[in-house]
Amino acid sequence: MTVKVATLREEEVLAAAAALFAARGFAATSIRDIGERVGLLGGSLYHYIKSKDALFIRIHDRALQSAEERIRAAIAGEEDPSRALATACRVLLEIQLDPASLTMPLMNDFRAVPESVRAQLVERRDAFEQVFADLVEAAPLPAGVDRAVYRILLLTTLNTASTWYRPGRLGLDEIAQQILRVYSVEG
Amino acid sequence: MTVKVATLREEEVLAAAAALFAARGFAATSIRDIGERVGLLGGSLYHYIKSKDALFIRIHDRALQSAEERIRAAIAGEEDPSRALATACRVLLEIQLDPASLTMPLMNDFRAVPESVRAQLVERRDAFEQVFADLVEAAPLPAGVDRAVYRILLLTTLNTASTWYRPGRLGLDEIAQQILRVYSVEG
DNA sequence: TTTAATGTACCAAACGATCGTTACAATCAA
DNA sequence: TTGATTGTAACGATCGTTTGGTACATTAAA
Numbered sequence A, B: 001m002t003v004k005v006a007t008l009r010e011e012e013v014l015a016a017a018a019a020l021f022a023a024r025g026f027a028a029t030s031i032r033d034i035g036e037r038v039g040l041l042g043g044s045l046y047h048y049i050k051s052k053d054a055l056f057i058r059i060h061d062r063a064l065q066s067a068e069e070r071i072r073a074a075i076a077g078e079e080d081p082s083r084a085l086a087t088a089c090r091v092l093l094e095i096q097l098d099p100a101s102l103t104m105p106l107m108n109d110f111r112a113v114p115e116s117v118r119a120q121l122v123e124r125r126d127a128f129e130q131v132f133a134d135l136v137e138a139a140p141l142p143a144g145v146d147r148a149v150y151r152i153l154l155l156t157t158l159n160t161a162s163t164w165y166r167p168g169r170l171g172l173d174e175i176a177q178q179i180l181r182v183y184s185v186e187g
Numbered sequence C: 001t002t003t004a005a006t007g008t009a010c011c012a013a014a015c016g017a018t019c020g021t022t023a024c025a026a027t028c029a030a
Numbered sequence D: 001t002t003g004a005t006t007g008t009a010a011c012g013a014t015c016g017t018t019t020g021g022t023a024c025a026t027t028a029a030a
Helices: A008-024 A031-038 A042-047 A052-075 A081-097 A115-138 A147-159 A172-182 B008-024 B031-038 B042-047 B052-075 B081-097 B115-138 B147-159 B172-182
Strands: none
Touching: A008 A031, A008 A052, A031 A042, A052 A081, A052 A115, A081 A115, A081 A147, A081 A172, A115 A147, A147 B147, A147 B172, A172 B147, B008 B031, B008 B052, B031 B042, B052 B081, B052 B115, B081 B115, B081 B147, B081 B172, B115 B147
16 A cells, blocks of 8 residues: 655645635635745646645644644653643744744634535644643643633634734744743743 | 715625624625625625725724724723723623624634735724723733733734634633633733 | 656646626616 | 616626646656
């Protein structure tokens, strides 16, 4: 049984698509837009993709898988729950703010994708978020804070940071520190 | 000089458009979709709207204006900075979670709208956020927290609540309380 | 080693569907 | 009778996708 290996050009297509999906959203990004970005005609992309829907799902899956691996690696061996959560947040923020990463296609923007696609995305994302669910479960939180709500707020904050953050007054490290401070995570 | 008064049918159109924009985003909502929702053909909508872009801007302006009024009214006379901020947050959350409100068209989803539209939306939103900027300026925050960052995180959290909140275990009041607790606002 | 066959990577062009929008005619209330 | 409200029908543009072909590289057969 053979395994499909992504070629160089294929990676280009995925990266370009990811960048455009992240910048304009799914519905506002056309196949021809993506093609133009890599110097191909729209129709030619179908040598590498099965459909626009499948392309989005593929990027989304890849992004979450890669993100999960990086996060798990970063917190491996960390005993202190608070520090583990802090590290996980820091890495996720890094991923979300990296414009060159495949990981950006907004983990939240599910509104513009077709119903059938959404189901797959949600399923994949729930699996990803389990990492944070475990971390939040173990970490000490302010008194009276619901852990499920806290997890959602924290993840939403990290995932949407790319919509407002622009390098300038504050660097990535400082933003991460600020977020952790607001969310009472003692790193 | 005469003033344009919105008729009953016109309000219907605005409400339907707002609901669809909020649910699917700008790009994924068609003029014909909106028409269908109010029992009109797509073309007939142009008796009430100038263009799809202008419709979105109009809804957005209206929503922010109405929201600003409600918030200002709610905090009028409140002396304590923390309680004023808590009330403002509570009202904004109420607005964002009300499915019948014109106010939902996601204040954040600017990615799918044309460049020319975006400029107007951002300008209008900055004016709205000034209310919160003032409140955050006056309120006591945890040590070491940047007020600008805090304001952005708090507003993003409130504005995106509608993407994940579903009535069930927790009611609106409890969600508001939880958010305020996470953001260290002593109401 | 040459030749034939196959596969990869694209372009050119078009398909039908849908998009925002407009022109114009029909309807209907005042 | 006029003006507000809607339908009918179409415009050109763009959408995702398919078809069919070409140039080139790789592999297999002679």
